[in-house]
Amino acid sequence: MAQLSIPFRKVLVANRGEIACRIIRTLRRLGVASVAVYSDADGGARHVREADESIRIGPAPALESYLNIAAIVEACRSTGADAVHPGYGFLSENEAFARALGEAGIAFVGPGVEALAVMGDKIRAKNHVAGFGVPTVPGIARPGLTDAELIAAADGVGYPLLIKPSAGGGGKGMHVVASVDELPRALVTARRVAAAAFGDDTLFLEKLISAPRHIEVQVLADQHGTTIHLGERECSLQRRHQKVIEEAPSPLLDEETRARIGQAACDAARSVGYTGAGTVEFLVSDEAPDEFFFMEMNTRLQVEHPVTEMVTGVDIVEQQLRVAAGEPLALAQEDVRLDGHAIEARIYSEALVETGSGRREFLPSTGTAEFLREPAGSGIRVDSSLLEGLAIGADYDPMLAKAIAWGRDRSEALARLDAALADYTVLGVTTNIEYLRLLLADPDVQAGKLDTTLIERRLEHLEFRAPGEAEMVAAGLLAEHTGERELGAGAWRRDGWRLGAPAGRRVTLGTSDGGVVTVRISGPHDGGPHAGAPHGSSWSVAVDSGSARKASLAVVGHSAQLELDGELHTYSWAVGRANEGQTIYLGDGGWSVSFPVLGRAQRLERLLAAIHRNEGEASPEVRSPMPGTVVSVAVAPGESVESGQPLVSVEAMKMEHQLVAGVAGTVQLHVGLGALVKADQIVATVAPAPTPAPEPSTQA
Template structure:
C-alpha cells in the first residue's frame, strides 16, 4: 500500500466489501470526539452506527452524527458509559452485532469483552486473554520480560502491601515512581523523592487507584530522570500477521498526561526504530494480540539506543491520528476489518512514514489556575481547516461541557513535509481555533510548541514542569476592559422596549440618557482575579472609555446582541480589531489568536458585599471561606468539624472531570464543615469556614479560595 501524504480519516485502505461480515451494525460504547471519529469510519465502510448517551449527553454531537442513538443511563459514568449491562442491552435493542469501545471507559475491560462474547456480539478489540495479561501492569511487565522485552527496574508483584513496598523501596532507589497496576493515562502515578514521604503518598495512590479502577494494587519503578516517552503502534490480524506502524513521541506531558504528540520521534535513528518496533511486535505476539494496540516505552534522552517497556495499551490511543497521517492507514477501519476476520494486506516492508505530524489536545482547563478544569456552554466556536490540518472534535455551538467527564474537547493535528512545517501549521491552526464559553489551554499549547527546546526536538517528560513558570501568558489589557465594558452596555440596551412603553421613549431607553450635560457611566468589572472600573461616555457613534488613566476610543460596527457570538468589528484608538467575542448575561468572553478570557460585571449586591468584606477584614488577610472551584464530588474529608488547622492543611478533596482537587485552609484556626464523602458540591460552594483565633465573628462574604490539583 502506498500511503497518501494527507490521508482522509475516513479513506478505506482496502476496497473489499462487507457483505460477508458477521455484523452490519456497530455500536460505539463511548462519547465525545472519539465517538464522532469512530462513527466516521463506520459510515465509510457502509455500516450502520449506533451511539449511546447519558442524560448529560442527550444533545451531544456523537448522538447527532450516528444513525441510531440510545440512552443508557444517568450522567455518572458508573450509571451509563461504564455500565456493562446497559451497553449490552443497547446492543440487543438496536441489533448491533459489534461494539467499538473507543478509549477509556470499558475499552480495556476484560469483563466487558467477556460479556459481549457471551451475548454473541463481536468486541472490536483484542481477546480476553490479551486484556487480562496486558491490563495488569505488574503481570504484563513480568510477562513481556520473559519474551525478551527490556523492562524498567523495580518491584512488581501481586498483592504488595504498603509495608512490602516501603521495605522494597530502598532496593529500587529514590527518586521512584508509584504506579497502579490497573488503569492508565497517568492516573494514580506519583513521584516520591524521599523515603520519609513514601507512606503518605502510598495512601493517596491507593485511594485514587481504588476509586478510578476498582483495584488499589500498586508497584514501584525506578524513576528515570529526563526520560522520553515513546510508543509504538502495532496492528495484528487473527491470521498471524503482526506489524508496527512506526513510533510516536509523547514526551510533552503534564502530570503523566500527554499534551502534544508527534510522529515520528525526532530522537530515534532508523536502527533504533527497527529495534523498538520489533520489541513492540514481540510484546504483541506474546499474548496473540489482534487489532490495533500501542506498546509504550521509556527511552533515556542521554542514551537514545536504550528503551524500557512500560505498558501495552490494548486499545486505540488518543494520539492515533498522527500515525494515520504519516502512514495513510485508517486504524479504526482496520480495527473493524480485523474484528470481522479480514487479513492485513500489509507486510512490515510496506509501511512507509511520509512527512511529519503533530497533535495538540485541546482541554477545557485554565493553565494559569493550576490547570483547573472548566465547565460551561460553548458560546462561540470556530475550528481550523486548510492544508495538512485535521480536527477530531465533539464540539457544537451551544453544547455543554459537563463536570462528569474528562475535560478534553478536541484534537488539532497538523501534517507537514517535515517537522518544522508541521509545527508551523499546528501553531497557525491553534491560533485560528475559537472556543468561548469555557476556559481552554489553546494559548498554552501555542506557547509550548513555540518553545526553543520543543522546536529543536529536545524533549523529555519533565520539560513542561520546568518551562511552565516562564511561559509568557497574555493578560487582560486596558483595551480588553474597554471593549468588554462597551459590549456589556451595548448588549444591555440592544433589546426591544419593555411592555407598556412606547418604542423610542426616553423612559424605556437604557443608554443613560439624561437632561443636561452627559455624565459618564461606570462599569465595574472582574477579570483574572482582578477588578477594574471602566468609565464610559457616549461620543457620537462610539464611546470614550477610561480605564485607570488610559483613555480609549471604541467604535462598534453593527449591533451587539446578547447571547449571539460574533466578531465586533471594533475600532480601538483607530486600530481595527477582529477579535471574536460572546456576551452571556453579565459576562463577556474575548478571544485573540488562541488566548481567551472572561470578563464579568458583578451585580450590586456583590459589590456591596465585597466592600463590606474589605472593611471588616484587615488588608492582606487570608480568606476564611474555602470554596469548591468547580462542581464535583467530595471523595475525602481530612478533618472533623471543630478541629484546629494550620494554613495550608488539606481539608477536603473534591473530584471533578477525572481529577482530584485538594482544598486547603487559607489561614490557621478552627474549621467548620459538614460535608462527607459522596456529597455533591456546586462551583463556588462554601465547603468549609475557618474561624481565626483572633476573630470571633469571621467575615463570610469573600469569594475566592485556593484549590490545588492533586
C-alpha cells in the same frame, strides 16, 4: 462504498466525545450503520447527533452509564448491533466486558480476552514480556503488595520512584515520590484513585528514569498470525502523566533504534496472541537514546492515533474493524512508509489558577460553547466533540478536541499546528489553547529536546497574556451593544436624561482574579453602541480613573473591531446569559478572556473581598475551585490544623484536587464524603487561633 468482507451490519460505539465522533466517521465511510450511546448528561452531544441512531444507557455518573456492562449489552440487543467498538477509556480494556459481549454473540472490536487479562494488569504484563526478552524498567511488581511491603521495598528500588496502579491507564493514580517521607500519603491517594477509576487498587513501584522520554509503538495484528508496527510516536510532553502534545515520528530515534523498538513491540504483542490495534509504551532516557524499557501495553485505540494515521496513510479504526471481522491485514511490514511529520495538541476545558501553595495548576472548567470556530486547511485535521451551544459539564474527562497538523518535515508541522491553534476559537468555556501555543513556541520543543518533566519545569515561567485596557473597553462597549449596563435598559432606563448632552453610562466588569473594573462611556448615542450605529461614530471611554480615550466599535456577527485612539483591535466575541447576569467573552489568536457584567450587589461583594486581599489577610474560607465530588476528608470537625494542611479532596473530570487550610486554627467542615460541590462553594472554614496576649512588662 467499501464493505467489510465479513460485514457488520451495525456497530455500537461504547464511548462518547471526540473519539465516538471519529469512529462514527469511519463507519459511515465503510457503509456500516452506527449506534451511539449516551447518558443523561450527553443527550445533546455531538456523537449522538452524528450517529445513525442512538440509545440512552443511564444517568450521568459513568458507573451507571458508560461503565455499565449490562446496560451496553442490552443496548446492543435492543438496537440489533452485532459489534461494539469501545474507543478508549471506559470499558475499552475491560476483560469482563469483552467476555460479556462474547457470551451475547456480539463481536468486540479489540483483542482477545487473554491479551486483555495479561496486558491489562501492569504487574503481570511487565513480568510476562520480560520472559520474552523485552527490556523492562527496574522496580518491584508483584500482585497483592501492601503499603507496608511497598514502603519496605522502596529503598531497594531507589528514590525518586514512581507509584503506578496495576490496572487502567491514562496516568491516573501515578505519583512521583522523592523521599521516604512522602511515600505513605502518596500510597493512600494512589490506592483511592486507582480503586475509583479502575475498581482495583493494586500498586507497584518503578525506578524513575532520568530525563525520560515516553515513546510508544503502534502495532496491528490479525487473526492469521501477522503482526506489524506502524512506527513510533513521541509522547513526552505530559502534565500529571497525561499527554498534552504528541508527534510521529519521534525526533529522538534513528532508523536502527526505530527498527529495534518496533520489533520489541511486535514481540510483546505476539507473546499474548494479540489481535487488532494496540500500543506498546516504552521509556527511553534522553541521555541514552539507544536504550528503551517496556512500560505497558494499551490494548485499545490511543488518543494520539491520528498522528500515526497522518504519516502512514492507514486508517487504524478501519483496520480494527477488518481484523474483528476476520480479515487478514492488507499490508505487510515492508509496506509501511513514514511520510513527513505530524503533531497533535489536545484541547482541554481547563483554567490556570494559583493554588493555595502559590503554584500554578490547571483545573477543569465548565461552561457553554457560546461561539465556536475550528480550523481547517492544508495538512490540518480536527477530531472534536464540540458544538456551538454545547454545555460542558464536570462529569467526564475534560478533553474536548484534538488539533492535528501534518508537514513535510517537523518544522512545517509545528508551524501549521500553531497557525491552526491561533485560528481555534472556543468562547464560553475556558480552554488550554493559549497554553498549547506557548508550549509549542518553547525553544526545547522547537528543537525536539523533550522529556516528561519539561512541562512541569516550564509552567511557572510561562508568560500568559493578561487582558489590557483595549479588552476592557471592548467588553464594556459590547455589554452596551447587547443592552446590558448598570443603569438599566429600555425606554424607562434611569440614565440621568437631561436637556442637552446625555449623561455618561457605566459598565462594571468582573476580572478573573475577583477584581472589578469600571468602563465609563459617553458620546453621541445615549443608547451606546448598537448594531444600527454608524461605523464612523465614536464615544469617549475611560477605564476606572484613567483618562478619556476615543473609541469606536464595529460589530458584524461574532466579529468585533475596536478602534481605540486610532489603534485597531479585532476580536471574536460572544455573550453568555445565566441567572447571575451576562458575561462577555472575547477571543484573539487562541487566547480568550471573560468579563462578567456586574450589578451593584456583585460589585460591592467583590470590592469588600478585595479589601481583605489588599490587607494581606489569608482567607479562613476554603472554597472548591471547581465543581466536583468530595472523595476524601482528611480532618475531623473541630480539629486544630496548620496553614497548608490538606483538608478535603475534590474530584472532577477524572482529576483530584486537594484543598488546604489558608490559615492555622480550628476547622469547621461544611461538606462530607461523597458530597457534590459547585465551583467556589465553601467546603470548610478555619477559625484562626487567637493571638496570645503580650506578657506584662516587668521593667521598672
